[in-house]
Amino acid sequence: MIELTLREVAALAGGALTVPADARVTGKVTLDSRAVAPGDLFVAVVGERVDGHDFLGAAAAAGAVGALATRADDALPTVVVDDPVVALGRLAAGVHARLAAGGLRTLGITGSSGKTSTKDLLGQVLAAAGPTVSPPGSYNNDIGLPLTVLDADGTTRFLVLEMGARGPGHIARLCRIAPPGIGVVLNVGSAHLGEFGTPEGTAQAKGELVEALPEEGTAVLNAEDPRVLGMAARTRARVVTTGRGADADVRATGVTLDDAARPRFTLVTAGEEHPVALQVAGEHQVANALSAAGAAMAAGMRPADVATALSGATARSRWRMEVDRRADGVTVVNDAYNANPESMRAALAALTGLPAARRIAVLGAMGELGPDAPAEHERLGRDAADAGVDLIVAVGADAVGIAEGAAAAGRRAGEESVHVPDRAAARELLSEVLRPGDVVLVKASRAYGLELLAADLLTTGTGA
Secondary structure, rough: OOOHHHHHHHHHHHEOOOOOOOOEEEOOOOOOHOOOOOOOOOEOOOOOOOEHHHHHHHHHHOOOEEEEEEEOOOOOOEEOOOOHHHHHHHHHHHHHHHHHHHHEEEEEEEEEOOOHHHEEEHHHHHHOOOOOOOOOOOOOOOHHHHHHHHOOOOOOOOEEOEEEEOOOOHHHHHHOOOOOOOHHHEOOOOOOOOHOOOOHHHHHOHHHHHHOOOOOOOOEEEOOEEEEEEEHHHHOOOEEEEOOOOOOOOEEEEEEOOOOEEEEEEEEEEEEEEEEEEEOOOOOHHHHHHHHHHHHOOOOOOOHHHHHHHHHHOOOOOOOOEEEEOOOOOEEEEEEOOHHHHHHHHHHHHHOOOOOOOEOOOOOOOOOOOOHHHHHHHHHHHHHHHHHOOOEEEOOHEEEEEEEEHHOOOOEOOOEEEOOOHHHHHHHHHHHHHHOOEEEEEEEOOHHHHHHHHHHOOOOOOOO
């Protein structure tokens, strides 16, 4: 973060400093008192389980110079605000305005799936052209996005922001904190239908990103998704399309997969062709890479440099197509960070692209699908069967429809399609059936915690 006095923090955040203090914030802004280092600003947020105000003393002892909080505290100087999360957004907006005036380029990414993977690719590509700040994991909400903005300083050339939405107006609010010059929309899928109701509602919310772009900005739109392509009419910015079709401005030709399911293709744009060899697994990563390429070139990078940087980019965020091989020859694919129907199908396609003696899909439920959830889970079971998965293991009460769908598609219940009540039962089953040469995909929505099962499967080389 750029250095600020506590008085400046109070002015930007819209709060009142409790005691005269000329101390300067020279470190980071953090919500975790355990991560505080000397010079940091601590933000006391009231969460579901803990109240950050209870840790003001710990933050002070660790070297924090001040805090954003709803009440004064003797432990350290405090900027008192009505809502620390809202104040955090105001502070980030003020800092972003200063950095943008100095030439910072801000890029926003949204979509129903693939946001984090694309953000990771784009951040690494842009880093080849200059100092870049890109968030860890999925920092894409009213807390994560401001914290990412506040990680930038006067040396930062590119700021990559992931933008999620839980309702109408959410992305527009994030764009007011950090107005982007380049906006990337990946897709409109079934994620969060419980909140938006219909894909059209999701598209309306995702399109808030392109509506926020200035006339001199660039909207990077996935031409293979009609709802995304339709957003071209909602922006005054220049539009760049991505996809495999001949009409796309940034496209991929000659897509193949290596024996680790990593895509190879030719990047075609602006009359140039350059080979790309991705280091991430799954054919769905081609679309993510094209979106990252379109954004990077909109930011001024040359196509050849983009292709080179894409070929060197690696997976950065946990539990997204992590492929690990045990000593006994069993391969575990941990893609358990989150799930929706589209990302499930992409993961199944990646599984079938890996060489294996047997392919096993361990699938938990998909959250936030609303009334379509039962039908979508049954369809997923059918999709897994149609993909040629040898053993389908549905985990948890909410996933029973997956097993039912697989059985309806002809998989023998109890043998090729199995439903187990929880992670422990899944682990016990897999410990008995896994053998060398098997590839196991583990995937579910984040709330179901199947990443823990994937970690368990890697603890030994015997499956126990």
